[in-house]
Amino acid sequence: MTNHTPMMQQYLKVKSEYEDAFLFFRLGDFYELFFKDATEASQILEITLTSRDAASGNRIPMCGVPYHAAAGYIETLVHKGHKVAICEQTEDPRTAKGIVKREVVRVITPGTITEGKSIDTNMNHFIGAADIIDEANYALAYLDLSTGEGKVQYVEGDERTLIAEIETLGMKEVVVGESLHIALSDNMAKRNIVLSIESGAENLETTENVPQDVMEACSKLVSYVKRTQKTALEHIQPFKFIHKQAKLSIDANSMRNLELVQSIRNSTKEGSLYWLLDETVTAMGARKLKMWIHQPLADMIEIKKRQEAVTELIEEFFLKDELKTSLKEVYDLERLAGRISMGSAGGRDLAQLRNSLRRVPEIKNLLSNSNRPLLQEFAERIDTCSETRSVLETGITENPSITIKEGGVIKDGFDAKLDTYRDAAKNGKVWLAELEQQERVKTGIKNLKIGYNRVFGYYIEITKSNIHLADLERYERKQTLANAERYITPELKEKEDLILNAEAEGLELEYVLFTQIREEMKAHIRKIQQLASVLSELDVLLSFATVSENQNYVKPSFHKGKALEIKNGRHPVVEKMMDHALYVANSCKLTDEANMLLITGPNMSGKSTYMRQVALIVVMAQIGCYVPCESASLPVTDQIFTRIGAADDLASGQSTFMMEMMESQHAIANATEKSLLLFDEIGRGTSTYDGMSLAQAMMEHIHNEIGANTLFSTHYHELTNLDQELVRLENVHVAAMEQDGKVVFLHKVMKGAADKSYGIYVADLAGLPTPLLNRAKELLEQFESAKTAPIESNEPEQLAFFDLNSEQQVTVSKEETEVLTNLQDKDVLNMTPLSALQYVFELKEKLSSRKG
Incomplete structure (x- = not known):
């Protein structure tokens, strides 16, 4: 320390408390970085690396960014998996005695960043916390800091299962204890997921629905978030426990294979089920839709309730359009509540909240007057937040400025003192002209004038020949000139301070009034969040109704058995991306007596598409949407496992065949008789006999030990003889025909095994x-x-x-x-x-x- 200046000693002391973060150290109009931080940040951010003198005579590496442009640089560092500690000046440099006090006001991490160009407002941005319960169970809590939405669940299985669930939820950061940090660090690093250790625990209010043994993960997560954000965070909601039995579980691999939220081809939304179903008109609705796809229902009563709501909306055609029109005017209430809680909400945020609340009464009335039971129930759940709106209507202008300290945020008439400041700032010259005229009348001095200079401020100037007319008891001499005297009156002195300081003090007072309103809004956060939850749910159901109507989907039925029957089903995404009239529909029938299909047929004939379409119809049905087919009678599925496609896992260094076997093992180890299994060409990554043996053994195990509904495609035609041994196995094939020496794919699934594979014809199509x-x-x-x-x-x-x-x-x-x-x-x-x-x-x- 003695080798450094006092300011650098201050820096080093702060840095020692945040060794795992880049320290943005505020010096005037810049954030500066020093030593190793500067060297690494200059390379990542592509900014100039310089240096400064140390007390010892050595040079210290340094780089910096302007404070007003720092957000983009911070976002870049966080996006690359780093943490950034923001160290601000906490006292006015003009009044500081010695070194200006500085302290870290917030640590921005991959899981806690809430603003920026890389943040998609249409999806949740979760930070997680994991805790070991016993040898076969973990607790996994996750929180979206921007909305305050928190959930917690059990994860049954090993570390690989835990990591898969973390990937499924798209987490960029997970909070753990030291033992889990050691166990997970290598795998998480390969997946660019940041692990953060937290030893503290926040006292959280517990609810009857949340088991006590998962609360440790919740407490650890909230403790970490509060420690890094250094604020109260009133918007964090009580954690909601997700029962495994209440949801259809889909692991990360199956989410990817089925293209539920992003396309395999280009990793974007387009071409996914989410893309197909997203007709939402609010950001909070889009987020809820994505979470519903992540976690479909497995409760028949809840599924049917959503279906009935969709039915009512489809049947109320004009009401549906009116509701969507009104909802379009509603901003992201969840994130507005989050900004209010974290103290980052500006004038425009509060104006957006007020404008949104203006639309709520008409939405409530539309639902109330619908004469539809479930829609009326929605109306009853809507709190119009009239008190919240009243405060905002009174205090916030229609079009506030972008930044709070520019003014123009508080309405005229809200505060008398602010009105006076504004009046003085706007009308000061008018007031002075009126005062000048008044004094001329009072004194009878026609050439009396009011002037201003920087030394004496405002004054009344009277020529010496007219001094005898002045009221010298009221006038106080300020300056004597050769032919005139300058005076000031108590009234002018009062107005002088007001006029000269009106703008600055007006802006300062306006900021204080705004922060008071923002602070008052914190008491309304829970009501705003509850309203957001109802409106976002309504938005998703409206989206289902719109898509179902436009795409000619039908309402599926559910039963308590295991049979699955889909008549003329269609792959919803493929159908949308091609001409509907050209799409070949296919039925799928699984019964208690035959619930395993062995699918054969040539490459490119549509085996994988057929398998995916069955799974997608199940997912769509269990999130409450109508489905693409003529009719569907379905069981309630508890889990979906897929092994479709072949790709090396470069992050883990696993070969295609190893990944195939690991995914198959995961499915076989966790599936139940209520699950749906999709296996596409198992064993193709190894030799023919090895692959065929493995495929047959898996089919026998699933058939004899698990009993799950299964679709199994293969090129091993020898396996088609298994229908003689496995009583619940049926052969089907995707038809093709030869015409003029060429193969024509019919894309039609028919009973029986395929007679040829047509592999060479496919090679011909590929242009060999x-x-x-x-x-x-x-x-x-x-x-x-x-x-x-x-x-x-x-x-x-x-x-x-x-x-x-x-x-x-x-x-x-x-x-x-x-x-x-x-x-x-x-x-x-x-x-x-x-x-x-x-x-x-x-x-x-x-x-x-x-x-x-």
Whole structure:
């Protein structure tokens, strides 16, 4: 410390308390960073790295950003997974004795950032906290700081299950204790999720619905948030416990495979179920829709209640449009309440709150007058917050300025003193002219005038020849000139202070009045949040009604059994992205006697689309929406597990096959008889026999041990014989036909197994060279012949088979037999075009070298 100046000693002391964050240290109009912070930040932010002298004579690395432009730089650092501690000057430099006092006023972290260009207001931005309950259970709490919405749940399983749930909710930061920090740090770092340790615990009010053993995670989370934000945060709501039995669980992998909230192709909203269903008109409605998709219902009563509300809205066509029109005028009440609580709300925020509350009575009246039971129930749940609106109507102007300290936020007439300041600032010259005229009348001095200079301020000037007419008891001499005297009166002195300081003091008073109104609004936060919850729910149901009506969806029915029947179902997203008239609908029927379908058919024929459409219809039905089909009778599904698509997990260093096996293990370990399993071409990542054996073993295990509704697609045609052994298994195939030497995909699911895979035809469609395709056909003929040909026992080194064209027996050498055996074991149907070409070339080289 002695090697540094007093200011740098102050910096180092503050920095020692925030070692894990970039410290933005306020110096005048800049935030400065020093030492390692400066070196690293200059590279990340691409700003100039400079240096300053230390007391020891050494140079200290430093860089800085202007305080008024700091938000963008802070957001960049946080977006890259860093924390930023904001250290402000907490006393006026003009009155400070010695070094200006400074302290950290807020720590911005990946989980607590609430404003910025990267923050999507249409989605929740959760920070989480995890706690170990026992060997097989975790508590996971999560909070959206911008809205105050908090939830907590059990996570059953191992660390991988916990991480999957954290990924599903899109968390960027998780608060843990030291033991979990050690266990999770490597995996979280690979996924760019920040782990933060918190030893404190906040005393939270408990409710009957929240188990005591999950409250530790909630307490730890709130303690961390309050410690970093350094404010009371009245808008944080009591945590809501999510019962596993009350929701349809969908893990992160299945969310991705089914493209529920973002497209696999480009990782954007477009092409997802969320994109399809999002006809919401408020940001809070869009967030609620996304959470409903994340956590569909598994309670039949609640599902049917949502369905009935959608039905009422569809049937009330004009009311639906009127409600949407009114809701469009409602701003994001949840985030406005959050800004009020955190003290960051400006004049425009309060004006938006007031303008939103103006629309609420008409929404309530529309619902009340609908004569529809559930819509009337919505009306009863709406509190118009009339008292809140009254305060805002009285105090806040129609169009406040952007920043609070610019003025123009408080209405005229709200405060008499402020009105006086404003009047003085606006009408000071008029008032002085009127005073001048009054004094001329009183004294009879026609050339009396009121002037101003910076030394003496305002004064009344009278020529010496007229001094005898002045009321010297009332006039106080200020300055003597050669031919005139300057005076001041108590009235002018009072007005002088008022006029000169009116603008500055008016702005200061206006800021005080605004903060008083904002503080008063904190008492109304709970009512605002409750109103937001009702209106956002209404917005989502209106969205369901709009989409269902526009896309010709139908209301599904539910039962307590396991049978699933969808008549002429359609993949909702694919249908929207193509011509509806061209879409081929497909039915799916699972019964108690046959609830496992083995699906065969060529690549590109639509097997994966068919499987996904069944899962999407289940999800849509259980969030309360109508579904794309002619009719649907469904069970209440508790979990959906998928293994669709092949991709390496680069973050974890896992191969495609390893990921396939891990995802399959997760599904098999956690599925129940009420679950829905989708397995697409299991085993294709390994050799043919290994893959086929694994696929059959999985099917047998699911059939005999779990009993879940299952859709299982495969290219292993040998597996189609399993319907003879597994009584609840049925074969179906996606039809295709040959026409003029080309394959035509019919995209129609039909009973029975496929007779051909058409792999070479698909390669033809992909544009592979004709010589390569012809060679592939030759090899395929040899492969199929070799599979059925008898082996000559007296020629152990030769393989005999029949030429398909001549029926003449052919013998091949031992070397050629090796090539054929290699070909037989190769899964050629699942090779990439490039690897197929390379493989054919290698085989040809081997044969050529033998002949040579």
